[in-house]
Amino acid sequence: MASRLLLCSRTFRSGIAAVILGIAFLHPSVAPAAGGSASPAADSPSVEAARERGIVRTEIPILTPSQDGVRARRPHRVPPPIEEVIVFEDSLEDLSIEDEAGWTHVDNSARPVAWHIDSLLACQGKSWWCGRVDSSWIYDSNRAGYENSWTHFLENGVWLDSIPTNAITRIKFRHRFSAEANYDHGQVQVYDWDEGWVPVASYTGEVRAQGGGCDTALVIVPETVRAKWYLNNPSGHTLLPFRLAFTSDVAYSSADGLYNGDGWIVDNITVTVNNEVRFFDNCEGGPGAWTPSLFPPVGDFYQVAHNVVTEDICTDNRTNVWVMWDPVVQSLVPRLDDLLRTPSVFINRSSAVSVNFDVYRNLPLYACFYYHLRYRTRNVGELWSEWIDPTRLLYYGSAKDWVRQKTPLTGAANKDSLMVELGVTDYGQIYCGGSGSSNGVYTFFDNVAIGVVGTSPPNFVSRDIDFFNDTFHTAPFRSNDNINTPLGDSVVVEVSASRGYKSGFMYWRANGGSFSAVTLQNSAPALPRHRYADVPAGAYPANTTIDYYFAVTDSLNETATLPAGAITDQHYFSASVLPLKTATNPGGGCFDSLASILFVNNFSGRETKTYIAESLKGLGYKFDTWDVNAPSSGIGNTPGGSTTGETVYFWPPSDVSRLVQYSTIIWHTGNLNSFTIRTEDQALLQSWIQQTGKSRNLWMTGDNIGDDMVTRMQEYNSFLGFTCGVRYVRDLWESLPQDSLLPLVTGVAGGPMAGRSFHADADCPQIDDFDLLTTSTQAPANGKAGTILRYPNGLAAATRFATKYVSFGSDSARVAFLGFSFNTIKEGGERLLLTRDIMNTYFKVTPCYDATSVEEDPVGQAPPVPNSLAQNIPNPFNPNTTIRYSVSQSGPVAIRVYNAGGALVRTLVSAPHAPGAYEARWDGKDEGGRRLGSGVYFYRIESAGGFRAAKKLILLK
Secondary structure: OOOOOOOOOOOOOOOHHHOOOOOOOOOOOOOOOOOOOOOOOOOOHHHHHHOOOOOEEEEOOOEOOOOOOOOOOOOOOOOOOOOOEEEEEEOOOOOOOOOOOOOEEEEOOOEOOOEEEEOOOOOOOOEEEEOEEOOOOOOOOOOEEOOOOOEEEEEEEEEOOOOOOOOOEEEEEEEEEEOOOOOOEEEEEEEEOOOEEEEEEEEOOEEOOOOOOOEEEEEEEOHHHHHHHHHHOOOOOOEEEEEEEEEOOOOOOOOOOOOOOOEEEEEEEEEEEOOEEEEEEOOOOOOOOOEEOOEOOOOOOOEEEOOOOOOOOOOOOOOOEEEOOEOOOOEOOOOOEEEEEOOOEEOOOOOEEEEEEEEEOOEOHHHOEEEEEEEEEEOOOOOOOOOEOOOOEEEEEOOOOEEEEEEEOHHHOOOOEEEEEEEEEEOHHHHOOOOOOOOOOOOEEEEEEEEEEOOOOOEEEOOHHHOOOOEOOOOOOOOOEOOOEOOEOOEEEEEEOOOOEEEEEEEEEEOOOOOEEEEOEEEEOOEEEEEEEOOOOEOOOOOEEEEEEEEEEEOOOOEEEEOOOOOOOOOOEEEEEOOOEOOOEHHHOEOOOEOOEEEEEOOOOOOOOOHHHHHHHHOOOOOEEEEOOOHHHOOOOOOOOOOOOOOOOOOOOOOHHHOOOOOEEEEEOOOOOOOOOOHHHHHHHHHHHOOOOOOEEEEEEOOOHHHHHHHOOOOOOOHHHHHOOEEEEEOOOOOOOOOOOOOEEEEOOOOOOOOOEEEEOOOOOOOOOOOEEEEOOOHHHHEEEEEEEEOOOOOEEEEEEEEOOOOOOOOOEEEEEEOOOHHHEOOHHHHHHHHHHHHHHHOOOOOOOOOOOOOOOOOOOOOOOOOEEOOOEOOOEOOOEEEEEEEOOOEEEEEEEEEOOOOEEEEEEEEEEOOEEEEEEEOOEOOOOOEOOOEEEEEEEEEHHHEEEEEEEEEOO
C-alpha cells in the first residue's frame, strides 16, 4: 500500500483526537464573498473538524422502544440490557436557569486569527505566519503548525494606476511553506473585476531554500487584471486588492498529528512596477494596513426550557429539555457552534460505556445545521483527554419527532471519569455554499443517560459507510483493487479491548470458498483504536461475492466477532461485483444464468427486514441486489456514481452498458427524506430505460421521492414527468390536518391491483408523510398513464406509465411509481401480492423459480382495523390537544366533548368514516368559539357497529 495510506488509501486520513473525522465534498473555497474583496466568513472549530475525511452526514437514527399503543409522555427511557448499569441519568427536571447541576455549555464559534506577526519561525526578525502553537499537538515535533480545514486570508492593497504601457507588475517575497503536498496549499491571489479572487501563484508541500531557510518567490500580476480594476472602478485612484490565502484539507496537519508541517511564513513583501517600488513591508513595524481574517463569537444559546411545543403527535414532552435557539424567533442563529457538556461522570474503569439521549428531529438536511456527539475521559491524577467523536457522523433529520439515540463510547473503557458533549453547529460553509438556513430550524435534547458494563470481551464500533460496497466495476479504482468502501480502499472498524488487545483479523472469502485471514492494521498513533484491512490487490471479475467478518482477541484470550453471529450463525458482511450468476431453471422458462432484475436498495441498513427482497424471493424471482451503504449520507456510492468533479469521495459511475442485461430495476428509498435518488442516478436510469433490445420496467417506491425531487430541486431532466409519467402534488396525501394515520389504499378498477386493498402504516413511532401524486401532463402525449392505487380520498397513491422510445419493434418501457414506502404496507400477504401485481401482471416479468411464500388471496377484502380511542396528547394541555382513534367499519362517527357536569360543550367529529385510523384536534373552545375554563372534561366516541368509549382530559390555563 502507498506510504500515505492511513486507513483506506487517502480516505480515512483523520484526526479523531482533533475532534471529528470529517467530510468536505469540495475543497475549501478561495472564492470571494459576495460584493467584492471582503474575506468570506470562516468556519468555526466544529466546522473545521467536520471537513476531515471520514465524517459524513446521516439522518438521525431511530431507536424504537418496545411498547404497545400510543407512546407516553416519557417514552424513550428504555430499560438497559441486563448487564448494563446506568451510572448517570438526568431527566433535567431538577434543572433551572439558575442551577444547571453541573452541566456546562460553551460558545465555540470564535476562530483564532491564524495570520499574525511572529518571530518564532520567521525568515528574519519578524514575519507573517499562518500558523500557531498548541501544547496539545503532541504528535508534532515542535507543536507549532496549522490545523485541518483552515481557510485563512491576509489581505492588503497596492496602488497600481498610472503605470507605463507594457509595464510588468511583480510581487516579490521571501517565504517558507511547509504543508501536506497536493492537499494543502498557499496561494497569492489578486482581485479580478469579473472573476473575483484569482490565484497568480500556488505552493504546496515543502518550499524552502537550500539549507532549510526561506526561499525567494517572484510573481507577475496579469496586466489584464490590473487594467480591468481601474477601468471599472468609479473611484479611480484606489488600491488593487491582493492577498495570501492558506487552505488545508480535512486531515494530515499538526493538529491531528499526521503531518509535521509548520504552515506558511512570509516576509519582505514587495510590489514593483518595472523597477519602481509601489509597496514594501518587512513586517517589523507591525500589522499596518494588512487585514487578517477575523471571526467573532455569536454567543451561547443553550438553556433549560419547559413546556416547549413540538409537532410530534406520538410523544408529548412538556418537561424540561435543553434548547439552543434564539428564544425570540425560536430558531437557531447563523454561524452557531454551541456545545453542551454533561457533568463529570464516574465510570469506574468499566469495560464498555455508552451514552443514551432523546433528540427532537427538526434539522433538515439542506438547512445545514447538524449536531454531533463527542466525549472526553480522564483517570485520577491525570488531565482530561482531547474531545473524541465516537461515530464521525453529523446528524440531521426533519421528521419533527422525538427519537432515542444510543452510542457506544469505545475510548472510554478503563477510564475513571467521562464527560459527554452534544454540539449543534452551522455547517453551511461546507454543505450549503457558505450559509445555512436557520429559520424554523432547531433541535432539543433530553433524558441523557450513561451506561456501563463492568467487564466485557472486545467490542466494535462500526459504520456501514466504512464497509465494502457493491459495484459493477471490474477494474481497480481508488487503489489496487475494485473491492472498495464508499470512503476508500479498506474497511475500517473501531475496536475496544479493555483487558488488552492481543490480535485482530479480517477473515474474507470469495464466492463461498475458504476464509483467509488479513491482520487488522493500526492506523496511526493519533488513532489508537481504529484498525483497517483490505482484500488482496487485484481486479475482481463480475460474479464475485466477497464475504467477510472481523475477529478480535483480548489478553484473556476471549474473542469477539463482528457480526456477532459470524461463527455461530455463519452471518457475514458481503459485497459483490455485479452481475452475479445463479442457477437456471429451464423447466420454468429461466434459461439465463444472469438475473434480469436489479434491486437497488437505497434504504439499506435502515430497515429491520428487506421486505422487497423477501417478496421477490417468495415469488421465485431471480435478482441482483445493489445495497447502498449509508444511504442517508449521499456519498454517491450508487450505480450513478459521484457528482462530476468530486475529489474527496469519488465513486465511479456505472456505464449504462452494465445495466442493459436488466429488464427491470426496482429503486427503493424507504422513508428517506433526502438523497432518495441523486441526479446522477436519474440520468443513468433515463439512459437505461431508453435502451433497445428488450422491454424495460422501472419500479420506484418511497415516502418522499417526489418531495425530494421537487421541493429540494433534485430532479434531473424532467425525470418525474418525462420518464416516470408522474407529477408530485404535495408531501401530504390528504389535506391538513393529516388525521388518517393508517389509510386504506385500494386498487383502481381496470388496473393491475384492481380489487386489492391494504393499509399503509404512517402511524407512530414515526409519522410518515406519503406523497400525493397524479399523472404528468406530459404523459398522455408520450404514452399511456393512469392511477393504479388510491388513498381513501380518491387521490393517487401510485401511478403507472407505459411508453415507447423508438417507433419500431415491440420494446416498451413501463414505470410503476409509489408515493409511499413498500415497507409501510401493514399486511405481509399484501406486500407479496402487490409485488406479484406489479412484476407479473403489469411488467409481464415471469418468475424464474417456483413460488415459496404465496399466501391465500383474500379476494380484495379490506384487512381488519380495530376500534380504539387513545388518550389525548398532550394531557394536561393548553391550548391544543390531539385525540387519535380508529374505526373498524364504514359509517358515521361522532366525537363529543362534555364538561364535568355532563353538558355537551363541543362536537369535534360528526362525519362518515371508512375503516382506518384518524385524529381529531380540540383547541379548548366551545361551539361558539369561546375559550373554556380550566378543569376536567370528557370526550366520547360513537361509531358504526356500536363502538362506544370515553376518556378524561384536563385543560389548563
